[in-house]
Amino acid sequence: MVNLPTTPADILPFIIAVVTSHTFITIVIFPGLIHLIVVVMFLTWYERKLLARIQLRIGPLYAGGLGGILQPIADGMKLIFKEVMIPYKADKPLFLGIPLALVFLGALPFAVIPFGQHWVIANLDVGLVFVFAVASLFPSMILIFAWASNSKYPFLGGLRSLFQQVAYEIPMWISTLSVVMLAGSLNLVQIVNAQQKMWFIGPAFLSFVVFFIASMAELERLPFDLPSAEPELVAGWFTESSGAIFMVIFLALYMKLYLMSSLITVLFLGGWWGPAFLPQPVWFLLKALVVATLIIIPRGVYARLRVDLLIKVGWTRLLVIALANVFITVALLSTGVLSAWGL
Amino acid sequence: MDLSIPPDITFVVLTTITLLAAIMALQSKELIYGAISLAVSFIGIAGFFVSLDAPYLAMLQIAVYVGAVVVLILFTIMLVRRDEPDKDEMGESSEGAAGLWIAGLLAVSIAGIAALAGPSLPTTPATGNLPISQLGPVLAETYPVPLIILALLLSGALLGALVLAKVDR
Amino acid sequence: MPFESGQVPQGEARKRVVMQYYPYLLMFVVFDVVGMFLFAWGMSFADIPAADSFFVLLFLFLLGAPLGYALKMALNRENW
Numbered sequence: 001m002v003n004l005p006t007t008p009a010d011i012l013p014f015i016i017a018v019v020t021s022h023t024f025i026t027i028v029i030f031p032g033l034i035h036l037i038v039v040v041m042f043l044t045w046y047e048r049k050l051l052a053r054i055q056l057r058i059g060p061l062y063a064g065g066l067g068g069i070l071q072p073i074a075d076g077m078k079l080i081f082k083e084v085m086i087p088y089k090a091d092k093p094l095f096l097g098i099p100l101a102l103v104f105l106g107a108l109p110f111a112v113i114p115f116g117q118h119w120v121i122a123n124l125d126v127g128l129v130f131v132f133a134v135a136s137l138f139p140s141m142i143l144i145f146a147w148a149s150n151s152k153y154p155f156l157g158g159l160r161s162l163f164q165q166v167a168y169e170i171p172m173w174i175s176t177l178s179v180v181m182l183a184g185s186l187n188l189v190q191i192v193n194a195q196q197k198m199w200f201i202g203p204a205f206l207s208f209v210v211f212f213i214a215s216m217a218e219l220e221r222l223p224f225d226l227p228s229a230e231p232e233l234v235a236g237w238f239t240e241s242s243g244a245i246f247m248v249i250f251l252a253l254y255m256k257l258y259l260m261s262s263l264i265t266v267l268f269l270g271g272w273w274g275p276a277f278l279p280q281p282v283w284f285l286l287k288a289l290v291v292a293t294l295i296i297i298p299r300g301v302y303a304r305l306r307v308d309l310l311i312k313v314g315w316t317r318l319l320v321i322a323l324a325n326v327f328i329t330v331a332l333l334s335t336g337v338l339s340a341w342g343l
Numbered sequence: 344m345d346l347s348i349p350p351d352i353t354f355v356v357l358t359t360i361t362l363l364a365a366i367m368a369l370q371s372k373e374l375i376y377g378a379i380s381l382a383v384s385f386i387g388i389a390g391f392f393v394s395l396d397a398p399y400l401a402m403l404q405i406a407v408y409v410g411a412v413v414v415l416i417l418f419t420i421m422l423v424r425r426d427e428p429d430k431d432e433m434g435e436s437s438e439g440a441a442g443l444w445i446a447g448l449l450a451v452s453i454a455g456i457a458a459l460a461g462p463s464l465p466t467t468p469a470t471g472n473l474p475i476s477q478l479g480p481v482l483a484e485t486y487p488v489p490l491i492i493l494a495l496l497l498s499g500a501l502l503g504a505l506v507l508a509k510v511d512r
Numbered sequence: 513m514p515f516e517s518g519q520v521p522q523g524e525a526r527k528r529v530v531m532q533y534y535p536y537l538l539m540f541v542v543f544d545v546v547g548m549f550l551f552a553w554g555m556s557f558a559d560i561p562a563a564d565s566f567f568v569l570l571f572l573f574l575l576g577a578p579l580g581y582a583l584k585m586a587l588n589r590e591n592w
Contacts, residue, residue: 091375125475129402129551136410136544140382143417144375156528162414163533166540173547180554186475311533316583319543323572326550330569334562403548411541418537422529479556480564482549487567493549494571498578501542505535505585 022118030281031115036107039285040254041072046289047296054300075247082243087150090240094148098141099241099248105141106255109134113262114189116272116280127188128180131263132173135218138256139165142237149240158237160307161220167314168217174322175210178329179267182338192271199270203338206325208268210318212294215260217314219253221299261291353394361387374420382413399475535586539579546575 018024026032045060045068052059064070086095112127114120124130139162146158180186182203183194194200201208238249265271265287274283305313332338364384371377385408392401473481482490553560553568 091373094375094379124398126398126402129399129406129548133402133406133410136406140410140414140417143414143421144379147375147417147421152528156530159530162418163530163536166414167533167536170540170543170547174550177547177550177554180551181557184555184558186551186555308532311536312587315536315539315586319579323576326572327569330557330565333557399552403545406548407541407544411537411544415537415541418529418534422531476556476559478552479554480560482552483556483560483564483568487564490549490567490571491574494574497542497545498575501538501582502578504538505582508534508538509585 026119026121031110031113031119031121036110036255036258039258040251041076043254043258043292044072044075044250045069046292047299050293050296051300054297079247079250080244084243084245085240087240090150091148094144095240096245098145098148099245099252102138102141102145102252103248103255105134105137106252106259109259110262112188113259113266114192114271115262115284117189119281120189123187123189125185125187128176128186128191128267131259132169132176135259136169138218139169146237151240154237154239157239161237163311164220164307164314165218167311168214168318171210171314171318171322172214172218174319175207175214175325176267177326178204178207181329181333188266192266192273195270196273199268199273201268201270203332204268204325204329206321206328208264210322210325211264211267214314214318215264216295216298217310219257219260219295221257221295257292257295258288261288261295264288264291353390357387357390357394360384361391375417378413378416378420381416382409385409385413397473399478535582539582539586546572 028034048071049059049067060068060071062068063074086092109131111121112124112130114123142165143158143162146154146161149155179191179200182200183191185191185194191200238246241249262284265284269287269291271287272280272284274280278286361384364380364387367380368377368384371380385404389401389404389409392398392404550568550572553565557565
């Protein structure tokens with residue numbers, strides 16, 4: 001630990017020592033604040049370009065030169081300058097406060113996700129359960145926000161969003177049980193370390209499929225888009241948000257997308273393990289980007305599913321598959337089929 | 344009681360948050376604010392679990408209570424309050440006095456018991472000496488029969504709640 | 513004013529709560545608890561003798577029948 005500055009000549013070395021300390025770098029720069037904001041903004045541009053190419057258009061082109069790379073900044077500035085309209089008799093403190101809480105909760109699980117062997121902010125022993133516990137707070141906050149905007153479309157959209165996310169959280173949890181059994185720990189660093197020889201997508205492929213589908217439903221991405229469906233509910237639960245509030249909610253949604261992609265990378269795709277010609281965090285980012293691409297592509301391809309059908313599918317089919325998968329993994333592990341990979 | 348030990352700052356902060364949130368949950372006029380304060384008090388209790396070296400229990404508390412039970416409460420509030428006066432009419436001035444009176448009686452009785460029991464009370468908090476990796480073995484090896492009873496209890500609760508909420512048409 | 517695609521808003525804004533998916537909320541509470549217990553077991557699956565894991569699997573299996581019955585009740589729309 002550094003000594004606190006006692007004389008004025010000590011202040012500059014102290015600041016340099018703090019800024020270059022590993023804790024500071026992880027919290028503020030690399031898996032922390034700046035990296036998160038940059039990647040989330042990049043993801044908004046990336047999604048628009050990707051969907052544009054799928055739909056045979058070009059996408060953002062002008063902002064910032066070739067390819068419109070500064071488009072997210074332009075969007076952000078536009079949204080900041082728009083007027084924030086609060087509906088008649090809406091609940092003002094909740095309406096203004098919940099988007100901030102959503103961003104906070106969207107960024108919080110990044111404290112436990114490891115981007116490299118030592119690039120993790122807080123290596124909790126209960127890391128995986130921490131991520132799930134924080135993720136389970138989202139549906140209630142969306143419901144409160146939808147209730148707080150005193151309006152019919154957001155309220156209906158918020159209810160549908162609540163039921164959809166609640167329906168797909170349980171299959172998500174139970175499908176990660178296989179990964180936990182294979183790795184023998186809830187610590188995310190240990191889960192990645194256990195994939196040194198073989199990524200868990202091999203032995204736990206069914207878990208991967210279930211988790212992938214469930215995370216697409218959690219993120220409210222097409223084809224699970226009904227709570228924010230445009231022809232149906234205007235914009236769903238965030239209809240009444242405008243200007244800076246919409247920007248904050250938008251950021252929170254893309255943070256959740258990045259969170260799910262990173263979680264899939266950590267749990268199933270071997271985290272940061274890769275041939276040594278690239279540094280570990282770069283492998284992690286590449287894999288997370290591939291997963292994000294896989295999540296974004298169906299938005300341009302598939303039709304929307306009706307909400308009561310998708311809630312029914314989540315509870316009947318997906319949950320049963322996840323539960324059966326627990327038994328399958330127990331059978332695989334106890335008969336020693338996977339011992340060739342040290343599992 | 345050894346008054347030379349300064350109170351633990353974590354404990355004081357957590358206690359303040361939890362108690363204030365619980366009082367607000369009971370006393371607030373707007374029911375949704377009450378539900379949110381209840382969620383905050385549950386998070387405070389999860390903080391207590393963390394400070395007592397039980398992080399897994401804290402995560403279980405957040406996931407189950409704040410994630411599921413508060414959602415049920417919110418849903419019920421939205422189901423029931425249909426009309427425009429969304430406020431709860433209660434709160435006469437004598438309630439606060441009665442609350443303070445009861446709290447004072449409770450404090451005096453606890454202080455009396457502590458003073459009478461004297462030196463045989465533990466002065467250091469018991470920290471959980473169960474590492475997380477032992478949680479599974481303890482659950483499966485020492486308590487298998489309670490697990491099965493738990494399964495039956497959960498099933499009974501679920502089916503009972505469903506049957507009670509059903510509408511017979 | 514609240515947005516209703518250009519018309520003047522009518523009626524109470526928070527009126528219609530959809531009761532159709534209420535049983536799924538109850539099932540979520542129960543399976544939330546079950547999931548947390550299963551995580552505690554799954555962590556140390558390699559260290560427990562097989563006989564004790566059998567009890568946890570029996571726990572899971574015993575919840576299958578109520579799950580099926582609850583789903584049957586939930587899918588039957590006249591109940592809600």
